[in-house]
Amino acid sequence: MNPKLAHLLMRLYPRLWRERYGAEFEAFLQNRQGGLRESANVVCSALHERIFPTREGTIEQDSRSFQAWCVRAPWAIFGLAPILLLAMAYFVACLYLWFGWKIFLPGADTPFGQGGGPIYGIRNIYFQAGKFYYFGAPVLVGWATALMAVRQRVKSVWLVVGLILIAWMGSAAQIHASRTAVHGGFGYISMDFPLRASLQSVYQSPLHALTILSLTVLPYLIWLVQKNQSRSV
Amino acid sequence: MGHYSDPPLLVLASLANGPKHGHSMIEDIVRLSGTRLGPGTLYGAIARLEQKGWIEPLRPVERRQPYRITAEGLLALRAKLTTLQQFTKAGLKRLEAL
Numbered sequence A: 001m002n003p004k005l006a007h008l009l010m011r012l013y014p015r016l017w018r019e020r021y022g023a024e025f026e027a028f029l030q031n032r033q034g035g036l037r038e039s040a041n042v043v044c045s046a047l048h049e050r051i052f053p054t055r056e057g058t059i060e061q062d063s064r065s066f067q068a069w070c071v072r073a074p075w076a077i078f079g080l081a082p083i084l085l086l087a088m089a090y091f092v093a094c095l096y097l098w099f100g101w102k103i104f105l106p107g108a109d110t111p112f113g114q115g116g117g118p119i120y121g122i123r124n125i126y127f128q129a130g131k132f133y134y135f136g137a138p139v140l141v142g143w144a145t146a147l148m149a150v151r152q153r154v155k156s157v158w159l160v161v162g163l164i165l166i167a168w169m170g171s172a173a174q175i176h177a178s179r180t181a182v183h184g185g186f187g188y189i190s191m192d193f194p195l196r197a198s199l200q201s202v203y204q205s206p207l208h209a210l211t212i213l214s215l216t217v218l219p220y221l222i223w224l225v226q227k228n229q230s231r232s233v
Numbered sequence B: 001m002g003h004y005s006d007p008p009l010l011v012l013a014s015l016a017n018g019p020k021h022g023h024s025m026i027e028d029i030v031r032l033s034g035t036r037l038g039p040g041t042l043y044g045a046i047a048r049l050e051q052k053g054w055i056e057p058l059r060p061v062e063r064r065q066p067y068r069i070t071a072e073g074l075l076a077l078r079a080k081l082t083t084l085q086q087f088t089k090a091g092l093k094r095l096e097a098l
Helices: A003-010 A015-030 A038-050 A055-070 A074-104 A122-151 A158-174 A194-203 A206-232 B007-015 B022-033 B039-052 B069-095
Strands: A172-179 A185-192 B055-057 B066-071
Touching: A003 A015, A003 A038, A003 B007, A015 A038, A015 B039, A038 A074, A038 B066, A055 A074, A055 A194, A074 A122, A074 A158, A074 A172, A074 A185, A074 A194, A158 A206, A194 A206, A194 B066, B007 B055, B007 B069, B039 B055, B039 B069, B066 B069
Parallel strands: none
Antiparallel strands: A172 A185, B055 B066
């Protein structure tokens, strides 16, 4: 495998794992032929290692300090951090839309509602992927938050608050695109979460907020059920 | 149905007949079970087995890190294989009754 790629793949693992296995794993990867399948295997394993770290001596250190934060400031970990993470995800979505607009629809006044073109064309796939990311972002952020709570075995009201806020943001988010008054002028994308409009939209589309909330809370509920079952056994 | 795949058990079984480094383990496991472990899967299993004290690293040889099974690892492997053997026997017995 290409040494640079081997190094990059090795860097995907958590720091404490790398300190123990990094050098030998990188050497091991360099001596292999590589290929997409092996690279994908390493990426998945690194992700697994980050979610379920090998619990040995020093490898628990990261987890312990994070656990301390969860106890010390649950409002920050489960309330504030998910909101900031979702805001970042939406910022990326806006950038993605803006680039798509510039590249695929340079003459259009808005990137929305611009049908046409082959269904499997790059343009359509690009915008559909963006739409998927935009609508999936609150669920993914909610899952990540719930997973953190499960891993840290935290029962916090802040988790519920965080998930409700994510559901609210997801259902209330409005994305706008417009150009300056001059035809063909500079286009810009903006987002807002207007409180009045959002309350109205939550009322108008409770299904959206409820869907996000129930999807995000699902991993946490499964853990609670499992925990209760193991306790009863 | 695919090949049998329980990476830690496969690694333990591979090390049962002597120390091996990563490449040798992968090839040995292919011969043993028909399963080809990916590099990430192999090292995931190695990390967990070492943490349990069932395998241990030896002195590296030319950037290759060999591992060997420990006495506790042999006990665990024997117990797991015995369970599998009993399961296989029971399953085959049921098939014979058909």
